[in-house]
Amino acid sequence: MSQASLHLVKEGTKIRNWKNSPKGIIRQISPLTPQMQRTEGQELLRVEDLSLSYQTTGGMARALENVNLTLSKKEFVAIVGESGAGKSTLALAIIGLLPRNAKPDGQIYLRGNNLLKLNDKGWENVRGTEIGMIFQEPLTSLNPIEKVGDQLSETLSQNSNGKKVKAYDYSPGGSSSSMTISDRITMLLPRREGKFLPEVHEWLRKVRIPDPESVAQRYPFQLSGGMMQRVMIAMALSQRPSLLLADEPTTALDVTTQAQILKLMKNLIDEQETAIILVTHDLGVAVQVADRIIVMYAGEIMEDGSTENIFTNALHPYTKALLKCYPKSAKSKERLETIPGSIPDLRQEIKGCKFADRCAYVSNVCRADKIKLVEVEEGHFARCTLFY
Numbered sequence: 001m002s003q004a005s006l007h008l009v010k011e012g013t014k015i016r017n018w019k020n021s022p023k024g025i026i027r028q029i030s031p032l033t034p035q036m037q038r039t040e041g042q043e044l045l046r047v048e049d050l051s052l053s054y055q056t057t058g059g060m061a062r063a064l065e066n067v068n069l070t071l072s073k074k075e076f077v078a079i080v081g082e083s084g085a086g087k088s089t090l091a092l093a094i095i096g097l098l099p100r101n102a103k104p105d106g107q108i109y110l111r112g113n114n115l116l117k118l119n120d121k122g123w124e125n126v127r128g129t130e131i132g133m134i135f136q137e138p139l140t141s142l143n144p145i146e147k148v149g150d151q152l153s154e155t156l157s158q159n160s161n162g163k164k165v166k167a168y169d170y171s172p173g174g175s176s177s178s179m180t181i182s183d184r185i186t187m188l189l190p191r192r193e194g195k196f197l198p199e200v201h202e203w204l205r206k207v208r209i210p211d212p213e214s215v216a217q218r219y220p221f222q223l224s225g226g227m228m229q230r231v232m233i234a235m236a237l238s239q240r241p242s243l244l245l246a247d248e249p250t251t252a253l254d255v256t257t258q259a260q261i262l263k264l265m266k267n268l269i270d271e272q273e274t275a276i277i278l279v280t281h282d283l284g285v286a287v288q289v290a291d292r293i294i295v296m297y298a299g300e301i302m303e304d305g306s307t308e309n310i311f312t313n314a315l316h317p318y319t320k321a322l323l324k325c326y327p328k329s330a331k332s333k334e335r336l337e338t339i340p341g342s343i344p345d346l347r348q349e350i351k352g353c354k355f356a357d358r359c360a361y362v363s364n365v366c367r368a369d370k371i372k373l374v375e376v377e378e379g380h381f382a383r384c385t386l387f388y
Ligand SMILES: Nc1ncnc2c1ncn2[C@@H]1O[C@H](COP(=O)(O)OP(=O)(O)O)[C@@H](O)[C@H]1O
Pocket: 054, 055, 056, 061, 063, 081, 082, 083, 084, 085, 086, 087, 088, 089, 090, 099, 101, 346
């Protein structure tokens, strides 16, 4: 924290311009971990002062700046924000899959172990078993030339209990006289047909895949996007990770499938006590499933609070603008707004509020110095001078 910025806010400072404050004072300035006190004893993940720049031909792009967050066991948090906010970068940093040109600085603790200090071997023990990830495009994560049942078997065989499972028995594959085009294509692919372990079918059933015995024998391209995403969820959850990262897992799906998948994820997570970070550009999706919402903009956390607080009492002008961009109900006929302007160039250093160029409430003080994330009401944080 720069000393220069400290003078802007002092703990207990009277809040100006904010009529709904419960006590009219800022309860806590949170330079490090905003939710620390709420998650004491239950803490699973702690991201401390995480900054990250990408080396680009045009200079260093600051994708994350002093990100601080804690996550409790079993908590369901959504990270929302427009494209370019740094959401995927944060998720990739947590699971250690950053590209080579990424330069992270800070700490990420999982149960007290600093993930940024892990070597390749250390990551092997964490990835999949402790932290799982579901990506937006399942086809890029599933092996296109391996049957989904085999792939699921593979993850089951790497189960965290260390028990190696013999996942399938080989048996000669039969041919059918009424083959479809995709059946014919599969003839060209490696064949590992046979009897899959009951666990594979059980997991496909858990993610509500009808006729799991037949689906297990299919290749990814023979499934719909929704089905593939279900397989990905089954693969990620079958390893019973403590933390599941889901980066835009339903964005490519139609609205109905989206809702089904989200509900399914929530149920399974409740069952096996997994914490989840859902990354989405869609506040509507976040509101449907998350317990808590973190709003990011240009690499910074702008607001952090319970889903109810964010939905009914959004504080930050950016969150308010995002809320206006999404319909209150599926049947709503209201005209939706868009936020004028775009995220600033991350290669340029911005002195004050990064949202200033797009904010209707901007004043000189907003551009004077770094803006701190402050706790405005219990468990509800905002980074905006309106709450100083
Ligand atoms: N590999 C990369 N190299 C350079 N810049 C990157 C790279 N990946 C992401 N960025 C930049 O980092 C910023 C944050 O990106 P990202 O984390 O993907 O945002 P989001 O997921 O919120 O859309 C963007 O400006 C993006 O262009």
